[in-house]
Amino acid sequence: MAAPLTQDEALFQFLLRMGDNTLILGHRVSEWCGHAPVLEEDIALANTALDLIGQTQMWLGLAGDVQGEEKSADDLAFLRDVWDFRNVLLVEVPNEDFGRTLMRQFLFDAWHSIQLGHLMKSSDERIAAIAAKTSKEVAYHLERSADTVVGLGDGTAQSHDYMQAALDYLWPYVGEMFASDEVDAAMVKAGIAPDPASLRTDYDALIGRVLAEATLAIPDSGFAHKGGRNGKMHTEHLGHLLTHMQWLQRAYPGASW
Amino acid sequence: MKNEWPLWEIFIRGQHGMSHRHVGSLHAPDAEMAIKNARDVYTRRNEGVSIWVVEANHIAASSPSDKGPLYEPSESKVYRHPTFFDIPDEVGAM
Amino acid sequence: MYAQMVQSEASTDDPEKLAAFQARIDAGEKIEPKDWMPAGYRKTLIRQIGQHAHSEIVGQLPEGNWITRAPTLERKAILLAKVQDEAGHGLYLYCAAETLGVSRDELTEMLLDGRMKYSSIFNYPTLNWADMGAVGWLVDGAAIMNQVPLQRTSFGPYSRAMIRVCKEESFHARQGFDAIRKMATGTPAQKKMAQDAVNRLWFPALMMFGPSDADSVHSTQSMAWKIKMNTNDELRQKFVDQTVPQIEFLGLDLPDEGITWNEERGHYDYSDPDWSEFFDVIKGNGPCNTDRLAARNKAWKDGEWVRDGLLAHARKKAARKHAAE
Numbered sequence: 001m002a003a004p005l006t007q008d009e010a011l012f013q014f015l016l017r018m019g020d021n022t023l024i025l026g027h028r029v030s031e032w033c034g035h036a037p038v039l040e041e042d043i044a045l046a047n048t049a050l051d052l053i054g055q056t057q058m059w060l061g062l063a064g065d066v067q068g069e070e071k072s073a074d075d076l077a078f079l080r081d082v083w084d085f086r087n088v089l090l091v092e093v094p095n096e097d098f099g100r101t102l103m104r105q106f107l108f109d110a111w112h113s114i115q116l117g118h119l120m121k122s123s124d125e126r127i128a129a130i131a132a133k134t135s136k137e138v139a140y141h142l143e144r145s146a147d148t149v150v151g152l153g154d155g156t157a158q159s160h161d162y163m164q165a166a167l168d169y170l171w172p173y174v175g176e177m178f179a180s181d182e183v184d185a186a187m188v189k190a191g192i193a194p195d196p197a198s199l200r201t202d203y204d205a206l207i208g209r210v211l212a213e214a215t216l217a218i219p220d221s222g223f224a225h226k227g228g229r230n231g232k233m234h235t236e237h238l239g240h241l242l243t244h245m246q247w248l249q250r251a252y253p254g255a256s257w
Numbered sequence: 258m259k260n261e262w263p264l265w266e267i268f269i270r271g272q273h274g275m276s277h278r279h280v281g282s283l284h285a286p287d288a289e290m291a292i293k294n295a296r297d298v299y300t301r302r303n304e305g306v307s308i309w310v311v312e313a314n315h316i317a318a319s320s321p322s323d324k325g326p327l328y329e330p331s332e333s334k335v336y337r338h339p340t341f342f343d344i345p346d347e348v349g350a351m
Numbered sequence: 352m353y354a355q356m357v358q359s360e361a362s363t364d365d366p367e368k369l370a371a372f373q374a375r376i377d378a379g380e381k382i383e384p385k386d387w388m389p390a391g392y393r394k395t396l397i398r399q400i401g402q403h404a405h406s407e408i409v410g411q412l413p414e415g416n417w418i419t420r421a422p423t424l425e426r427k428a429i430l431l432a433k434v435q436d437e438a439g440h441g442l443y444l445y446c447a448a449e450t451l452g453v454s455r456d457e458l459t460e461m462l463l464d465g466r467m468k469y470s471s472i473f474n475y476p477t478l479n480w481a482d483m484g485a486v487g488w489l490v491d492g493a494a495i496m497n498q499v500p501l502q503r504t505s506f507g508p509y510s511r512a513m514i515r516v517c518k519e520e521s522f523h524a525r526q527g528f529d530a531i532r533k534m535a536t537g538t539p540a541q542k543k544m545a546q547d548a549v550n551r552l553w554f555p556a557l558m559m560f561g562p563s564d565a566d567s568v569h570s571t572q573s574m575a576w577k578i579k580m581n582t583n584d585e586l587r588q589k590f591v592d593q594t595v596p597q598i599e600f601l602g603l604d605l606p607d608e609g610i611t612w613n614e615e616r617g618h619y620d621y622s623d624p625d626w627s628e629f630f631d632v633i634k635g636n637g638p639c640n641t642d643r644l645a646a647r648n649k650a651w652k653d654g655e656w657v658r659d660g661l662l663a664h665a666r667k668k669a670a671r672k673h674a675a676e
Contacts, residue, residue: 023424027419030418030419030427030431031418031419033411033415033418033431033434033435033438034408034411034412034415034434034438034646034650035415035646035649035650036650036654037650037651037653037654037655037657037658038262038284038654038657038658039284039408039438039441039442039445040283040284040285040294040297040298040442041654041657042411042435042438043294043297043298043301043435043438043439043442044293044294044297046431046432046434046435046438047297047301047435049431050428050431050432050435053424053427053428053431054428056424057424057425073424074423074424074425077424078422078423097653098653098654098657099657140296143293144293147289147290147293148661150664151286151290151660151661151664151665152657152660152661152664154664154667155659155660155661155662155663155664156656156659156660156663158656158659158660159656159657159659159660159661159663160660162656162660244419244420245419245420247420248420248421248422248480249422252538252540252541254538255422255537255538255540255541256533256537257422257423257426257480257530257533257534257537259454259456260658260659260662261454261455261456262658262661262662264446264449281443281446281511281512281515282446282449283442283446284455286661286662286664286665287665287668287669290661290665298439298442301432301435301436301439302519318385320385
C-alpha cells in the first residue's frame with residue numbers, strides 16, 4: 001500500500017493532468033498542418049494547436065516548479081515515458097479523419113471550458129491566473145469546434161455519417177474526464193480545483209444542446225474507458241506519439257535546441 | 258453545380274476609433290464562418306478589434322472608366338482642403 | 352523562385368490599347384482587376400501568381416514533416432506558426448489570382464493534376480532538424496530576394512498580397528537562422544546536422560531563381576509589364592553575396608568550393624548548379640515530387656466531404672432563415 005499523497009504531490013499530479021491534456025491534444029492537432037480539407041481550416045487548426053502548446057508551457061512550467069526538481073516544461077514533456085503521462089485517453093486517440101478530430105476537439109473543449117471557468121476561482125493564484133488567460137482561448141476553440149460539429153452533423157448525409165461514427169467511437173472516452181480520485185479529493189479540499197464529477201451536469205447540458213442541433217444521437221451507454229489521468233493504462237497510441245515527439249531529445253541527450 | 262465556398266471580402270478595424278479597412282479575402286460557407294475564418298487568417302498577429310465580412314459578389318464597385326467623372330470634379334474643389342486658406346501666423350493654431 | 356520559368360503570353364490585342372496600357376505601367380500606375388489589360392498579361396499573371404500560391408501550399412509539407420518532432424515546445428510553436436503562415440501566404444495569393452477571373456478550386460485542380468507547377472525546391476526532402484533552420488534561412492531568404500521587389504509589381508492585388516507576405520516573411524528567415532545558429536554552435540552532432548543541411552540545400556536554393564534568363568523573351572515581356580522585376584542572375588548573385596558571409600559567421604564550411612570573392616566584380620563567384628538536375632525536378636523526377644503531389648491530392652480528396660458538408664449546412668440554415676421571415 002502506497003503512502004498517501006502529500007499536498008504538493010497531489011498538486012503536481014493535478015498540474016500534469018492539465019498540461020498533458022493540452023500537450024497531447026496540441027500535438028495531435030498539429031499533425032493536421034498542411035493536410036486540412038481547406039486552407040481556412042488548416043490555418044484555424046494551427047491556431048488551436050498553437051494555443052494548446054502555449055497552455056502546456058504554462059501548466060507544465062508550474063508543475064515543474066511545484067515538483068521542485070528543477071525540471072522545465074520541456075523536461076517534463078520530452079523526457080517522461082508513457083506511464084508518467086496523466087492526460088485523459090480521449091486526447092491521445094489518433095486523428096483518423098477531420099470529423100473525428102473535430103468531434104474529439106469539441107468533446108474536450110466543452111469539458112475544458114467548464115473546468116477553466118472553475119479554476120479561475122482557484123485558491124491557488126498561479127492556477128487562477130493561467131485559467132484566466134487560457135479560458136479566453138478555449139472559449140473560442142469551443143465556439144469553433146461546436147459550430148463545425150453542427151455544420152457537419154447537419155450537412156450532407158455523408159458528413160452526418162462521419163460525425164455520428166466519430167461520436168460513437170469517442171463516446172466511451174468521455175466519462176474519464178469526470179472520474180474522481182484521491183488527487184481530486186485533495187484539490188477540492190484545498191479549494192484549488194472542482195470535483196470532476198461535479199462538472200458532468202453542465203457538460204451534459206452543453207453537449208446535449210450542440211449535438212441535438214447537429215442532429216447527432218448520443219450513444220446509449222455509460223461505459224467509460226479509463227487509465228489515462230492516473231497513468232495506469234494508456235492506449236497503445238500514446239507510445240507512438242511519444243516516439244515522434246521525444247525523438248530528438250532522446251537521441252541527443254543534453255543538447256540545447 | 259460546383260461546390261466551392263463563396264468568396265468574402267474582409268474588413269478589419271485595427272484599433273478603437275479607426276475605420277474598418279479592407280485587408281483581403283477568403284472563402285467560407287457563410288457569414289458566420291467567414292468571420293471566424295477572418296479571425297484565424299487575418300488577425301494572427303493581433304491586428305484587429307472588429308471584423309466585417311461582405312460576400313464578394315455583393316460588392317458594387319465603380320468601373321475604372323468612371324474614374325474621370327467620379328473623381329476629377331473634386332480635384333477642382335481645392336477650397337475643401339484646409340491648406341487652401343492662408344491664415345496669418347499671429348492668429349495661431351486653427 | 353517560387354514562380355519559376357513562367358512562360359509569358361504574346362499579346363494579340365489592339366496595338367493602340369497595348370501602348371496605352373504600357374504607358375500606364377511605365378508611369379508607375381497600378382493595374383486593378385477591372386481595368387482593361389492585355390489577354391497575355393492576364394494569362395501570364397494567373398500562371399505566375401498561381402504557381403507562387405501553389406509553392407506556398409506544397410511548401411508546407413517539407414517543414415510540416417518536422418512539426419511533430421520539434422525538440423522543444425518553443426521550437427514546435429515557432430515552426431507551426433511558420434508553416435501556418437505559408438498557408439496564409441498561399442491564401443492571399445490565391446485571392447489575388449481570383450481577381451483575374453479564375454477560382455481557387457480551378458487553380459487547385461490544375462496543381463493536383465500536374466497542369467500547373469510549384470517551386471522545384473519543395474521537391475527536396477527535409478532529413479534532419481537543422482533543415483528547419485536551413486529552409487527558413489536559405490529558402491525563405493531566397494524567396495524574399497524575389498518578393499521584396501514584387502511589392503512594386505504593376506498588378507494591384509498581387510502587389511498588396513506581396514506587401515502582406517513580406518511583412519510576415521522576415522520572421523521566417525530570422526527564426527531559421529536562429530535555429531541553425533543554435534546547432535552550428537552546439538554539440539558536434541548538431542554541428543554535423545547543420546553542415547549537412549547547408550551542403551544539401553545550397554544548390555537547390557540557387558536553382559530556385561531559375562536558369563539564366565538574360566536572353567529570354569518571356570523574361571523581357573514580363574519585365575516590361577513589371578510582373579518580374581529583376582533577372583534571375585541578378586537575384587541569385589544578390590542571394591550569394593548576402594548568404595556567404597552568414598555561412599562564415601556560423602562557422603560552417605562553404606558548400607561550394609567555387610565560392611571566392613571577386614574583387615573586380617565586387618561580388619562572390621560561385622559554381623553553377625547542375626541544371627540537368629533542375630530540369631529533372633521540373634519534369635517530376637525530383638526526390639519528392641510524387642510524394643508531395645500525392646499528399647496534396649489526399650488532403651483535397653479526403654476533405655471533400657467536409658467542404659460539401661459545411662456548405663450544405665450553410666445553405667440549409669439560409670433556407671430556414673428565409674422560410675421564417
